[in-house]
Amino acid sequence: MAHYAMLIDASRCTGCAACRIACQMQWQLPPEVFFNRLEFREQGTYPNVRQDIVPVQCMHCDNPPCLKVCPTGATYKRADGMVLIDHGKCIGCKYCMVACPYDVRQMNERGVPEKCRFCAGHVETGGQPPCVATCMNDVRIFGDLDDPNSEISKELKRRDVFQLAAHKGTKPRVFYVKSKK
Amino acid sequence: MSRFERWMAAPAAMVLVGLAGAVNKIINGEHALGTTAAMPWGLLIAGYVFFAAAATGAGLIASLGHFSGKPALMALERRGMFLALSLLIPGFGLIGIELGNPLNMIYILLSPNFTSGIWWMGFLYSIYLALLLIECYYSQVNPTNKNLKMVSALAVLNKIAAVCNLGAIFALAGVRLFWNGYYFPIYILVTAILSGAAALLTASYLTGKRAGLEIEPAIVEALGKIMAGCIVIAAAMTALKLYANLQAAEQPLRETAAALVSGPLAWRFWLGEVGAGMLLPLALLLIANFRAKHTFAAAVLILIGVFAMRADFIAAGQIIPQVVVEGVQHTAYHVYSATWTEWALLAGATGASVLMYAFAEYKFTLDAEAADTFADPECVADLTGRRKLTV
Amino acid sequence: MRTFSRRTFLKAAAAATIAGAMPLAGDFTGFVRGAAEAPVTRTPSTCNGCSTNCAMFVYVKNGRLWKLEGNPIAMKNEGKLCARAYGVAADVYNPDRVQQPMKRVGDKFEPISWGQAFKEIGDKLTKIIDKHTGSSVLWLCHGGKEAYAQMLLDEIGSANYVTHYSTCFTSKTNAWDKMVGTQLTSDINRAKYMVFAGRNYAGGIMPGAMKKLMRAKERGAKIVVIDPRLCELAKIADEWIPIRPGTDLALYLGLAHTLISEKLYNESFVRQYVFGFDEFWQANRHFTAEKAAAICDIPAETIRRLAREMARNAPASFLEPGYHGLHNHYVNSTQIAQANVIVNALLGNFYQHGGLMPSASPKLGKLALPKRLQPEKGARADGAGVNNEYPTVETSRGIAQHMPDLIAAGKVKALFIYHFNPLRTAPDPEYQKRIINAELVVSIPVDWNETSVHAAHYILPEHYFLERMEAPKPISGNIAHDYPQVAMRFPALKPLHNTKDVLDILKGIAKAMNIDDLYPFTVEEDAAAQLKPLGITVDKLREVGCYEVPEAIKPGFPMKDGKPALNTVTGQVEFSVGIFKLHGRQGVPTWIPPLVSPKADNEFRLIHGKQPWHSHSVTSNNPHLLAITKSYNGTWMWINKGRAEKLGIKNGDIVTLEAKIEYKGERRTVQKSIPARVTEMLHPECVWIPSGYGNFSPRARFGYQQGVNYNDFAPARVEPLSGGCMVQEVIVTVRKGGN
Numbered sequence A: 001m002a003h004y005a006m007l008i009d010a011s012r013c014t015g016c017a018a019c020r021i022a023c024q025m026q027w028q029l030p031p032e033v034f035f036n037r038l039e040f041r042e043q044g045t046y047p048n049v050r051q052d053i054v055p056v057q058c059m060h061c062d063n064p065p066c067l068k069v070c071p072t073g074a075t076y077k078r079a080d081g082m083v084l085i086d087h088g089k090c091i092g093c094k095y096c097m098v099a100c101p102y103d104v105r106q107m108n109e110r111g112v113p114e115k116c117r118f119c120a121g122h123v124e125t126g127g128q129p130p131c132v133a134t135c136m137n138d139v140r141i142f143g144d145l146d147d148p149n150s151e152i153s154k155e156l157k158r159r160d161v162f163q164l165a166a167h168k169g170t171k172p173r174v175f176y177v178k179s180k181k
Numbered sequence B: 001m002s003r004f005e006r007w008m009a010a011p012a013a014m015v016l017v018g019l020a021g022a023v024n025k026i027i028n029g030e031h032a033l034g035t036t037a038a039m040p041w042g043l044l045i046a047g048y049v050f051f052a053a054a055a056t057g058a059g060l061i062a063s064l065g066h067f068s069g070k071p072a073l074m075a076l077e078r079r080g081m082f083l084a085l086s087l088l089i090p091g092f093g094l095i096g097i098e099l100g101n102p103l104n105m106i107y108i109l110l111s112p113n114f115t116s117g118i119w120w121m122g123f124l125y126s127i128y129l130a131l132l133l134i135e136c137y138y139s140q141v142n143p144t145n146k147n148l149k150m151v152s153a154l155a156v157l158n159k160i161a162a163v164c165n166l167g168a169i170f171a172l173a174g175v176r177l178f179w180n181g182y183y184f185p186i187y188i189l190v191t192a193i194l195s196g197a198a199a200l201l202t203a204s205y206l207t208g209k210r211a212g213l214e215i216e217p218a219i220v221e222a223l224g225k226i227m228a229g230c231i232v233i234a235a236a237m238t239a240l241k242l243y244a245n246l247q248a249a250e251q252p253l254r255e256t257a258a259a260l261v262s263g264p265l266a267w268r269f270w271l272g273e274v275g276a277g278m279l280l281p282l283a284l285l286l287i288a289n290f291r292a293k294h295t296f297a298a299a300v301l302i303l304i305g306v307f308a309m310r311a312d313f314i315a316a317g318q319i320i321p322q323v324v325v326e327g328v329q330h331t332a333y334h335v336y337s338a339t340w341t342e343w344a345l346l347a348g349a350t351g352a353s354v355l356m357y358a359f360a361e362y363k364f365t366l367d368a369e370a371a372d373t374f375a376d377p378e379c380v381a382d383l384t385g386r387r388k389l390t391v
Numbered sequence C: 001m002r003t004f005s006r007r008t009f010l011k012a013a014a015a016a017t018i019a020g021a022m023p024l025a026g027d028f029t030g031f032v033r034g035a036a037e038a039p040v041t042r043t044p045s046t047c048n049g050c051s052t053n054c055a056m057f058v059y060v061k062n063g064r065l066w067k068l069e070g071n072p073i074a075m076k077n078e079g080k081l082c083a084r085a086y087g088v089a090a091d092v093y094n095p096d097r098v099q100q101p102m103k104r105v106g107d108k109f110e111p112i113s114w115g116q117a118f119k120e121i122g123d124k125l126t127k128i129i130d131k132h133t134g135s136s137v138l139w140l141c142h143g144g145k146e147a148y149a150q151m152l153l154d155e156i157g158s159a160n161y162v163t164h165y166s167t168c169f170t171s172k173t174n175a176w177d178k179m180v181g182t183q184l185t186s187d188i189n190r191a192k193y194m195v196f197a198g199r200n201y202a203g204g205i206m207p208g209a210m211k212k213l214m215r216a217k218e219r220g221a222k223i224v225v226i227d228p229r230l231c232e233l234a235k236i237a238d239e240w241i242p243i244r245p246g247t248d249l250a251l252y253l254g255l256a257h258t259l260i261s262e263k264l265y266n267e268s269f270v271r272q273y274v275f276g277f278d279e280f281w282q283a284n285r286h287f288t289a290e291k292a293a294a295i296c297d298i299p300a301e302t303i304r305r306l307a308r309e310m311a312r313n314a315p316a317s318f319l320e321p322g323y324h325g326l327h328n329h330y331v332n333s334t335q336i337a338q339a340n341v342i343v344n345a346l347l348g349n350f351y352q353h354g355g356l357m358p359s360a361s362p363k364l365g366k367l368a369l370p371k372r373l374q375p376e377k378g379a380r381a382d383g384a385g386v387n388n389e390y391p392t393v394e395t396s397r398g399i400a401q402h403m404p405d406l407i408a409a410g411k412v413k414a415l416f417i418y419h420f421n422p423l424r425t426a427p428d429p430e431y432q433k434r435i436i437n438a439e440l441v442v443s444i445p446v447d448w449n450e451t452s453v454h455a456a457h458y459i460l461p462e463h464y465f466l467e468r469m470e471a472p473k474p475i476s477g478n479i480a481h482d483y484p485q486v487a488m489r490f491p492a493l494k495p496l497h498n499t500k501d502v503l504d505i506l507k508g509i510a511k512a513m514n515i516d517d518l519y520p521f522t523v524e525e526d527a528a529a530q531l532k533p534l535g536i537t538v539d540k541l542r543e544v545g546c547y548e549v550p551e552a553i554k555p556g557f558p559m560k561d562g563k564p565a566l567n568t569v570t571g572q573v574e575f576s577v578g579i580f581k582l583h584g585r586q587g588v589p590t591w592i593p594p595l596v597s598p599k600a601d602n603e604f605r606l607i608h609g610k611q612p613w614h615s616h617s618v619t620s621n622n623p624h625l626l627a628i629t630k631s632y633n634g635t636w637m638w639i640n641k642g643r644a645e646k647l648g649i650k651n652g653d654i655v656t657l658e659a660k661i662e663y664k665g666e667r668r669t670v671q672k673s674i675p676a677r678v679t680e681m682l683h684p685e686c687v688w689i690p691s692g693y694g695n696f697s698p699r700a701r702f703g704y705q706q707g708v709n710y711n712d713f714a715p716a717r718v719e720p721l722s723g724g725c726m727v728q729e730v731i732v733t734v735r736k737g738g739n
């Protein structure tokens, strides 16, 4: 059984938003529904100033608050680690949206929350998520943690990583490279 | 058109407005609401919490009458039950319309998730509704039924559980700091009783007034005291919570408290929650020593104030952007402004509540002593007609 | 400013759905479910989002566009695509495309059949040529697909093939052409030290360049970015050096001075391959790093350090030759480009790995066509290469921004505007609107752009790029790659509307003018002929999308008979440009101050730049890209925090920009309002606006009136040496509040 995860090196990101629209196209989403976003941080004063750009998407938490609060089991976690939404079971209560510490869920046209699906249905056969594939700066690495030879397994071993809002106990499956600066 | 019908025109119109809102929500879905991905819960959820909590509060007072043996409260038992029903059903209506896919509710049964506060809410409030229906039924058909005692006892537990769980939905969501902890389950319980008492007093006063009857001063005083007591507790809790939050180590907590005290929620907080919900009614109650007219005024103010509390509380939990990436400068607050649809739905629920209650007063016997008078349609018909009715 | 309303989009989207499609806008599950079993086709194409023309594969499911993937072979994108690719592809379903030929009737457009349109245009054209000769006809275009239009111009005797380049980067191409005889490109793959001034590969995107830059970073190469703004490239650079805008020439001269005075330059390279070194040094020997520092606001020590570090890493170091960033902006843009050539030559990095290498281009074949008897061509109408007008401007590119003057002077009677939107992408739209005064204006666009709506008499919509086959395109330019490549566009979708491809449009017009057999071939035949010398077929290219020629180009200065053999008069790199001297100008660059400079507390230089997710004017009507704009306040004007505070401007406040347009006897005041982004990431003396907004075509509904554009504030001037627009010689006043 695979265990999917993602590694993001935000220091490489230049904020082009290709990841967002490539994903929208893969999943045929309307303009306002997007599965990944960027957070911008400006630090210092002119001319000693730097900018950070951090891509954020569903963390596919191992301890997902969104799942805990979902009354119908519409939000569920697969054995391979993907947190997904069964639209047929969703009542649209938006409790998961309130509960997600990462603000990654959005309502779609049909009153069902949406979020990054880790490209379920596309990656199992070896496809790369478009947000990964399109990125000219190779900010993201996606792969299987159970495969010691996967790029992500190797990189995770090699690099110093952290998770966003880890103190909330969500155990995200999206890891971030610690920046050297 | 009878006077009753004429008099009911206002709430009926509100219901029509509400229906327009409902149609718009059903057609345009989420876009009909002012809610956003950042603030997914808005006025409809606030409205739902208001109605459900008030229904539970009214129900609890009704039970209190049942078990306390205090005549003043006992007199309120039936009215309380019917009022609770008239509040609960429109409340359900609100949340039903707020839900994107209410039809999928079946999965609450088929694949229940016991860690979900909303699942428990569905469970506890369904039971509440069932128990209320049973209680109301027996109160009309067979008030002396032996089983009723047991039902009532169950109902009390159920009501306390339901209303505390309502608070827990927020408290246990886990990530919105402002909502976290044991505070809100208790706070909601207290303010539920406050709004339940206020609703009961308002309903009783108006009903009595229409009938040309003075409300039993003991009832006024009992409800008045409950209200005053709840206000004092709620005020103390609010003050403590805000004080603690303003000093808190966590920045989001400080910012949320600031949003209420001096930020975008301040006007509603100070005018609605504090002014209309606490200071004014408390002053009215204490100064006038629970005189009927003043207590009634206080109750109306409390209803407005408690609605502000619900709206503030829902908004406050979400208004501060969550810290996902340390150090990111967000706009200070998320913005949410309710759409006409949301206001229309709230008006609709209020109208429906009034209609249902009035219908109950008109149709059933809610008042042991004045049963005859209340059964007289002419009397009920003028419930809110401001005409010449002075005691 | 109006914010994007999703409601209008939904409505429009609904309309589009009725018309047949709008995959991105629709309910995806419906589509995905419906198409789950449907076969998926994968067609190679090249992106039309900008002139980078990245190679890609287009996935089509159930006859509807599904998704895109970059072609991994193509050196300009190495399998990557930027956001705009997806936006422009999805725009095939944009309801604001022109869906059939249109004819202006008063203020409105009425549908017209292709046959009738060809007939009317052909008749008018014949009359105009009879009366005013073929020289009164001008073809104005983005450029890059010269061949077919050239054939018509040749046939009627017109020299007037004019491209958009004078609005893009002609001062660079001109200087390089005259000094080096070619355009060299940076070998990022092997460089150790790279300086980018006014070149932002992460915003003015070329995906392959970013890919290469990231690899370079990983192997320890240094990246220095010189930009008044902490641009996207600066974000990942080792060093960001803010510069006073308009003063890069001073910096370059300061770098050159340091290299020479400290004897850091490659003397043997200069001795062998450079002409005019002494003339340059004579003219600039007093222009020290200190002098430069006082002008460009970069400490002299930093300038010296830069020069030393570049020299230490030479020849595997370069000052990136640049693109639009500096080369359409200032009165001294040509000299900036000249000084760039000089700094690089001093590093001796020409034709060196890690320095500047030629852009490998495959040698394509040509269709053998019968010779035709054709008239002699008259003088160019735009003045490019014409004595006493703009003699030093490249005739292959021309001058695009002064068409109304040519029309008013009677030089141009009939104007074709192909794949170009001068009303939005050339300076001063109010002036450009007078293009409509020509006797015949035919616009060939895909969408209802400003030019078509406000200036065209006929609109002849071309097939969308996903709907057409195009002759092969060499993948070359801008960055170095060892192997020449070629890619081709194949039709991935059936045409949705009543449109035609440009060859068929030209055939139609030629026929209506009774010119027989001007185009006796199809695009496919042309493609086959072009590919022939490479030994590959059209079908082979259809499989791979992009073909790489196996012979690598080698480093080494071009020599012939033991002598430098550049395509210049001397065969050497010419520090002094003879033809500039011939026309009374200086041959070597020396410091020339900008035309205008901000002075008062509320005055700023108005500068601009690309935003990663928009192209020029062409993407600004795409709902998905506009939604990105909305998410990130993309239309906002950047202003330095310290300066903003003095004017009482807070982040998000609406401000009003005002500029005076005074030229050629015109006097107008332009005022536009926009929210301000208050930031520490910008030089205090300028304000910066993204260049992709300010649409004013009411028929391009999603982007209509969103944001403002730098062209609104700039007069349509012509920089005399290279024909550029000098669009950053503009001072605006900024005040808090809207108008």
Ligand SMILES: Nc1nc2c(c(=O)[nH]1)N[C@H]1C(S)=C(S)[C@@H](COP(=O)(O)OP(=O)(O)OC[C@H]3O[C@@H](n4cnc5c(=O)[nH]c(N)nc54)[C@H](O)[C@@H]3O)O[C@H]1N2
Pocket: C048, C050, C141, C142, C164, C167, C168, C169, C324, C418, C419, C420, C421, C422, C424, C425, C426, C444, C445, C446, C447, C448, C449, C450, C462, C463, C464, C465, C610, C615, C616, C617, C618, C619, C691, C692, C693, C709, C710, C711
């Ligand atoms: N406002 C503004 N002006 C600019 C710039 C900017 O960023 N913003 N950038 C400057 C630079 S660097 C450049 S290179 C120029 C570019 O200037 P333009 O070439 O004018 O710019 P685009 O917006 O790319 O394209 C212009 C028009 O081409 C048409 N078009 C697009 N695809 C096709 C097609 O397949 N076939 C046909 N027939 N027409 C098509 C569209 O209708 C579009 O309106 O602009 C310069 N001026």
Ligand SMILES: Nc1nc2c(c(=O)[nH]1)N[C@H]1C(S)=C(S)[C@@H](COP(=O)(O)OP(=O)(O)OC[C@H]3O[C@@H](n4cnc5c(=O)[nH]c(N)nc54)[C@H](O)[C@@H]3O)O[C@H]1N2
Pocket: C050, C051, C052, C168, C169, C197, C198, C199, C200, C201, C203, C204, C205, C206, C226, C227, C228, C229, C231, C243, C244, C245, C246, C247, C248, C322, C323, C324, C325, C326, C329, C607, C608, C609, C610, C611, C612, C613, C614, C615, C616, C688, C728
């Ligand atoms: N996203 C996107 N990418 C594109 C295009 C597009 O439209 N959109 N178009 C393509 C085309 S046609 C072109 S020409 C290229 C253009 O690519 P670039 O030339 O890299 O792009 P620009 O953004 O025009 O300019 C680069 C930088 O110059 C800075 N600058 C402005 N004034 C000065 C100055 O006085 N001195 C210095 N040192 N810097 C200054 C700006 O802040 C900006 O960051 O991009 C190509 N790629």
Ligand code: SF4
Pocket: A012, A013, A014, A015, A016, A017, A018, A019, A020, A038, A055, A131, A134, A135, A136, A137, A138, A139, A140
């Ligand atoms: S595609 Fe890559 S560089 Fe662009 S925004 Fe996404 S992560 Fe950043």
Ligand code: SF4
Pocket: A057, A058, A059, A060, A061, A064, A065, A066, A067, A083, A099, A100, A101, A102, A103, A104, A105, A115, A170
């Ligand atoms: S990031 Fe949010 S939506 Fe995703 S699994 Fe975690 S809690 Fe759930």
Ligand code: SF4
Pocket: A066, A069, A070, A071, A072, A073, A074, A075, A085, A089, A090, A091, A092, A093, A094, A095, A096, A097, A113
């Ligand atoms: S909105 Fe749907 S997925 Fe989210 S908690 Fe409610 S039922 Fe579960």
Ligand code: SF4
Pocket: A022, A023, A024, A026, A035, A036, A057, A115, A116, A117, A118, A119, A129, A130, A131, A132
């Ligand atoms: S992993 Fe797939 S679904 Fe998630 S953001 Fe990337 S492309 Fe979208």
Ligand code: SF4
Pocket: C047, C048, C049, C050, C051, C052, C053, C054, C077, C080, C081, C082, C083, C084, C085, C205, C206, C207, C615
């Ligand atoms: S850089 Fe982006 S828009 Fe330009 S051709 Fe490449 S993918 Fe298309």
Ligand SMILES: [Mo]
Pocket: C167, C168, C169, C324
């Ligand atoms: Mo350009």
